[in-house]
Amino acid sequence: MIRNSDISGAMTIKLDKIFDQLPQMPEFVNGIRRASTREFTLSRRETELALKNALRYIPEKWHTVLAPEFLDELLTTGRIYGYRFRPEGNITAKPVDQYNGNCIEGKAFQVMIDNNLDFDIALYPYELVTYGETGQVCQNWMQYRLIKQYLENFTRHQTLVVESGHPVGLFESAPESPRVIITNALMVGCFDDQENWHRAAALGVANYGQMTAGGWMYIGPQGIVHGTYSTILNAGRLKLNIAEDKDLRGYLFVSSGLGGMSGAQGKAVEIANGVGIIAEVDYSRIQIRHEQGWIGRIVDDPAEAFSLAKEYQQKKETLTIAFYGNIVDLLEYAVDKNIRIDLLSDQTSCHAAYEGGYCPQGLTFEQRTELLRTDHTKFKEYVDRSLKRHFELIKSMVDRGVFFFDYGNSFLKAVFDAGVKEICKNGKDTTEGFIFPSYVEDIMGPVLFDYGYGPFRWVCLSGKKEDLIKTDKAAMACIDPNARFQDKDNYIWIRDAEKHNLVVGTQARILYQDVAGRMNIALKFNEMVREGAIGPIMMGRDHHDTGGTDSPFRETANIKDGSNIMADMATQCFAGNAARGMSLVTLHNGGGVGIGKAINGGFGLVLDGSERVDGIIRIAIPWDVMGGVARRSWARNENSIETGIKYNVERKGRDHITLPFIANEKLVKNLVTDAFEKKRSSHAEP
Numbered sequence: 001m002i003r004n005s006d007i008s009g010a011m012t013i014k015l016d017k018i019f020d021q022l023p024q025m026p027e028f029v030n031g032i033r034r035a036s037t038r039e040f041t042l043s044r045r046e047t048e049l050a051l052k053n054a055l056r057y058i059p060e061k062w063h064t065v066l067a068p069e070f071l072d073e074l075l076t077t078g079r080i081y082g083y084r085f086r087p088e089g090n091i092t093a094k095p096v097d098q099y100n101g102n103c104i105e106g107k108a109f110q111v112m113i114d115n116n117l118d119f120d121i122a123l124y125p126y127e128l129v130t131y132g133e134t135g136q137v138c139q140n141w142m143q144y145r146l147i148k149q150y151l152e153n154f155t156r157h158q159t160l161v162v163e164s165g166h167p168v169g170l171f172e173s174a175p176e177s178p179r180v181i182i183t184n185a186l187m188v189g190c191f192d193d194q195e196n197w198h199r200a201a202a203l204g205v206a207n208y209g210q211m212t213a214g215g216w217m218y219i220g221p222q223g224i225v226h227g228t229y230s231t232i233l234n235a236g237r238l239k240l241n242i243a244e245d246k247d248l249r250g251y252l253f254v255s256s257g258l259g260g261m262s263g264a265q266g267k268a269v270e271i272a273n274g275v276g277i278i279a280e281v282d283y284s285r286i287q288i289r290h291e292q293g294w295i296g297r298i299v300d301d302p303a304e305a306f307s308l309a310k311e312y313q314q315k316k317e318t319l320t321i322a323f324y325g326n327i328v329d330l331l332e333y334a335v336d337k338n339i340r341i342d343l344l345s346d347q348t349s350c351h352a353a354y355e356g357g358y359c360p361q362g363l364t365f366e367q368r369t370e371l372l373r374t375d376h377t378k379f380k381e382y383v384d385r386s387l388k389r390h391f392e393l394i395k396s397m398v399d400r401g402v403f404f405f406d407y408g409n410s411f412l413k414a415v416f417d418a419g420v421k422e423i424c425k426n427g428k429d430t431t432e433g434f435i436f437p438s439y440v441e442d443i444m445g446p447v448l449f450d451y452g453y454g455p456f457r458w459v460c461l462s463g464k465k466e467d468l469i470k471t472d473k474a475a476m477a478c479i480d481p482n483a484r485f486q487d488k489d490n491y492i493w494i495r496d497a498e499k500h501n502l503v504v505g506t507q508a509r510i511l512y513q514d515v516a517g518r519m520n521i522a523l524k525f526n527e528m529v530r531e532g533a534i535g536p537i538m539m540g541r542d543h544h545d546t547g548g549t550d551s552p553f554r555e556t557a558n559i560k561d562g563s564n565i566m567a568d569m570a571t572q573c574f575a576g577n578a579a580r581g582m583s584l585v586t587l588h589n590g591g592g593v594g595i596g597k598a599i600n601g602g603f604g605l606v607l608d609g610s611e612r613v614d615g616i617i618r619i620a621i622p623w624d625v626m627g628g629v630a631r632r633s634w635a636r637n638e639n640s641i642e643t644g645i646k647y648n649v650e651r652k653g654r655d656h657i658t659l660p661f662i663a664n665e666k667l668v669k670n671l672v673t674d675a676f677e678k679k680r681s682s683h684a685e686p
């Protein structure tokens with residue numbers, strides 16, 4: 001019989017190494033947003049299992065106290081978070097040299113984790129949710145404590161393995177290997193659905209990492225401001241015939257959501273000089289964005305919202321208005337009064353519509369929270385009814401010439417799940433896509449991802465603003481604004497980034513760049529670290545990128561060769577980045593669109609100024625970007641083929657991409673028509 005004393009004796013990293021005695025329950029600070037109760041659906045046997053699973057982290061001497069406490073958490077919140085092990089008060093990223101550790105990577109990842117859990121950044125900091133309603137750094141505070149301990153202890157000869165938030169352990173590796181490898185919620189195919197995930201999460205064996213939350217690379221809403229700015233600007237160019245050197249002056253953008261990522265919408269409209277109305281049901285979110293200066297005015301009357309918008313559109317001045325209320329009510333008014341909206345979207349958390357991500361029409365935010373807790377079936381009915389109405393209103397607007405696009409929140413899929421088959425191109429299922437475009441399919445895919453432009457980002461680990469200013473300037477010097485219009489947009493973005501006051505949390509920046517831009521900027525930064533001009537940098541990207549994510553409803557929505565249901569690219573991207581020595585690699589199920597609907601991955605690379613890191617940048621960045629471009633070009637995406645041709649010439653003797661020959665449409669069509677005709681007539685013969 002194995003004894004707990006033997007188990008304890010065999011481990012040097014464990015909770016009672018940090019705590020001499022069971023810590024006191026920390027105070028919950030008033031006014032901090034809390035995750036809504038996740039529905040409790042476990043059977044009696046599964047509840048026992050969940051409890052035993054959580055107690056695996058706990059030394060036996062504390063079981064009698066913690067077992068009832070954990071059971072209570074499970075029954076009341078739907079999860080075991082282990083609140084008792086949460087540090088007291090706010091968790092804030094400190095300068096990297098204030099962390100303990102045996103190597104810079106170990107300290108750097110602690111900066112990133114703490115930044116992801118900061119009260120100012122995290123959506124539900126007590127429940128370890130960074131953004132997107134359910135995206136967690138890890139599942140519980142015991143894991144947080146152990147991960148921190150591992151990061152403090154590991155050396156350049158070890159790799160920490162994290163599976164769905166659980167630190168499996170340290171394994172010997174080479175100094176050139178990744179220091180951390182993370183996977184989140186990778187479920188076996190036949191169980192890869194919401195119901196099984198929900199059960200697995202309650203059992204304490206699955207973590208929903210979203211994209212950068214579980215990959216520890218979230219940098220606050222700034223991370224998405226640049227992408228949103230590029231999306232709405234290019235939507236205007238494509239659909240409103242705005243010239244490449246002009247912006248959204250005089251145009252109206254309407255959407256919803258001022259949460260973790262959606263909160264970027266107001267700022268993006270402002271940077272593009274347009275007018276925006278963003279509906280939000282949770283007043284606390286509006287307040288945050290207002291205090292931050294990302295929202296100009298708050299109104300709760302649709303008439304006032306639209307009249308203010310009109311005034312600013314006519315003046316050709318920018319204004320961002322938060323409408324405190326439901327997006328469906330706002331759209332009812334616009335349809336009723338025949339108000340002209342130029343660009344329309346939605347960024348409620350529809351990837352988790354039935355878990356509270358979408359607040360149905362007819363319920364206030366508080367009523368939604370209560371109904372979610374008391375009657376999930378009824379809540380679901382409300383959501384379905386509201387989504388149907390939402391769809392009808394959008395349809396009437398589109399009929400009047402409004403450009404609506406899905407903004408990567410699984411809105412179209414949620415409408416389909418609510419029972420609206422009409423939203424599918426083929427009127428029955430999602431295999432051929434939806435009648436409305438998704439922002440990647442029509443805009444971001446062809447204009448950015450197909451060329452390799454994606455959300456490159458960095459964090460100044462020193463925490464110093466001067467470092468960020470220096471890196472902004474250095475990055476700007478690497479961009480030729482006359483190369484392409486995308487480069488011009490990116491140049492303007494980085495030139496004005498400081499002025500727009502985008503930093504929330506630690507000093508970080510996002511900048512869309514293509515392969516050459518990312519590599520040159522990373523090399524420049526590493527040189528600056530080497531010369532002592534700046535402190536070390538964490539470089540990474542959003543998973544939402546050229547090659548990091550397979551997601552047929554989003555990132556790979558513009559892949560049309562039938563391979564959009566495959567997840568080979570994201571998996572290869574992850575493996576290739578590990579093989580090339582990125583400091584952290586991560587692969588997740590779900591991301592922004594929900595479990596089973598995407599596989600996505602990312603990386604982190606600590607720029608320590610060494611030549612070793614120069615070497616990694618030179619081989620890993622081209623792979624990370626061009627692996628995606630290669631797949632996109634193989635799907636016959638023209639802009640990617642163009643990029644691939646150029647790349648094969650530039651990198652001759654180093655890299656080589658297989659490019660597709662293009663079949664003659666007429667040849668194929670005629671042949672297939674003849675074959676089908678023959679087949680039909682042979683069947684018709686008696």
Ligand SMILES: NC(=O)c1ccc[n+]([C@@H]2O[C@H](COP(=O)([O-])OP(=O)(O)OC[C@H]3O[C@@H](n4cnc5c(N)ncnc54)[C@H](O)[C@@H]3O)[C@@H](O)[C@H]2O)c1
Nearest residue numbers: 132257259260261262280281327348349358359408409592
């Ligand atoms: N386009 C992208 O690049 C991208 C990136 C990240 C996330 N996403 C997706 O966008 C969605 C939003 O992400 P987030 O991090 O902002 O989530 P979030 O949950 O923090 O914010 C969503 C907000 O919508 C509000 N809301 C819900 N229903 C509403 C309604 N009917 N009317 C008005 N407001 C309503 C909520 O109160 C909440 O504040 C998620 O589905 C996420 O996966 C998209």
